[in-house]
Amino acid sequence: MAENKLLSLIVPVYNEEHVLSMFMKRVAEVLKTIPDIQAEYIFINDGSTDRTLENLIALKATYPQIKIIDFSRNFGKEAALTAGLQHAKGDITIPIDVDLQDPPELIAEMVVKWREGFDVVLAHRSNRDSDSFLKRFSAKWFYKLHNKISSPPMPDNVGDYRLMSRQVVDALNSLPESTRFMKGLFAWVGFKSTQIEYVREERAAGESKFNGWKLWNFALEGLTSFGTVPLRIWTYVGILVAGISFILTLKILIQVLFMGIDVPGYASLMVAVTFLGGLQLIGIGTLGEYLGRTYMESKNRPVFIIREIL
Structure with missing residues (x-):
């Protein structure tokens, strides 16, 4: 049996x-x-x-x-x-x-x-x-x-x-x-x-x-x-944004120094600042998600507390 x-x-x-x-x-x-x-x-x-x-x-x-x-x-x-x-x-x-x-x-x-x-x-x-x-x-x-x-x-x-x-x-x-x-x-x-x-x-x-x-x-x-891919993504986002910023900087310098073109700044500056600020806040938020989990793990609290077993 x-x-x-x-x-x-x-x-x-x-x-x-x-x-x-x-x-x-x-x-x-x-x-x-x-x-x-x-x-x-x-x-x-x-x-x-x-x-x-x-x-x-x-x-x-x-x-x-x-x-x-x-x-x-x-x-x-x-x-x-x-x-x-x-x-x-x-x-x-x-x-x-x-x-x-x-x-x-x-x-x-x-x-x-x-x-x-x-x-x-x-x-x-x-x-x-x-x-x-x-x-x-x-x-x-x-x-x-x-x-x-x-x-x-x-x-x-x-x-x-x-x-x-x-x-x-x-x-x-x-x-x-x-x-x-x-x-x-x-x-x-x-x-x-x-x-x-x-x-x-x-x-x-x-x-x-x-x-x-x-x-x-x-x-x-x-x-x-x-x-950790969500963390790693922000390395590549930073490289991409820095590359775009470098190219735009060269473009503006060429326009001003060699072509005599006046570049109005307020609107483009506000767009750039708010865009980069938003990216930074998202990146900080992603870091915070991981840091918060590390913080909670470091407390070493029990997963649950039992009042009674019947």
């Missing part, structure tokens, strides 16, 4: 009181169909202000495999994923959102691929019609830009929903940084991987906690976490 393997499901939650019971019922039905697999459910309550914690405690009476990690405040999804990975004891681990946009039925397919010898099984979104046009457009260009300037590349249209072997989870837990962009870290550790296709569903209940501003900051985090 085959030995049962333990599957750890990592489920970050923030104000998701309305969908918890639906999620547990659907996932439990899926796991019943997978042979030789036992499951633990690691819910990370990321500072919810509604009845999420109370509902989780009530569900634990029905599903004793539930473990609840209650944060002292909202630390964000990346911190919640980190906590889940650190507390996962399974032979395999799957992070999954509680809103049921990522169908739990894929878990069975992921386990089959893992048994074929893959350490990582990615869930690739073949269709994003459930997302808004702006979100689809920004996601497409984020992946294109990130993979041009950062290393290693991230698979496009792949979220946190994936299966990882124990070896992969141990590798992720060994990484020391406190400012964590998990999609990049998932790609960075490598290992033998494959992917399965799926169509993302609508949210079962509630609303997305990611607004445009949070997504923008999340994108900046990703673009500056795995490469």
Whole structure:
């Protein structure tokens, strides 16, 4: 008889009181169909202000495999994923959102691929019609830009929903940084991987906690976490602008000294000053993004604080 393997499901939650019971019922039905697999459910309550914690405690009476990690405040999804990975004891681990946009039925397919010898099984979104046009457009260009300037590349249209072997989870837990962009870290550790296709569903209940501003900051985090190309670009911008300025200087000198042409200065001077000032501010801002991350890492603060484990 085959030995049962333990599957750890990592489920970050923030104000998701309305969908918890639906999620547990659907996932439990899926796991019943997978042979030789036992499951633990690691819910990370990321500072919810509604009845999420109370509902989780009530569900634990029905599903004793539930473990609840209650944060002292909202630390964000990346911190919640980190906590889940650190507390996962399974032979395999799957992070999954509680809103049921990522169908739990894929878990069975992921386990089959893992048994074929893959350490990582990615869930690739073949269709994003459930997302808004702006979100689809920004996601497409984020992946294109990130993979041009950062290393290693991230698979496009792949979220946190994936299966990882124990070896992969141990590798992720060994990484020391406190400012964590998990999609990049998932790609960075490598290992033998494959992917399965799926169509993302609508949210079962509630609303997305990611607004445009949070997504923008999340994108900046990703673009500056795995490469220094944004910094290097400004070296070449400086060389280009200096070269153009030198050519224009020669042109003006020739016009004034040899051709007697008067060069009116106010408008052209203002354009040049404001243009160069704008470039300098953008360059300083890019430096600031990297310096800020270095500053936060130097504090060596914990990624999260746990109030209680239930």
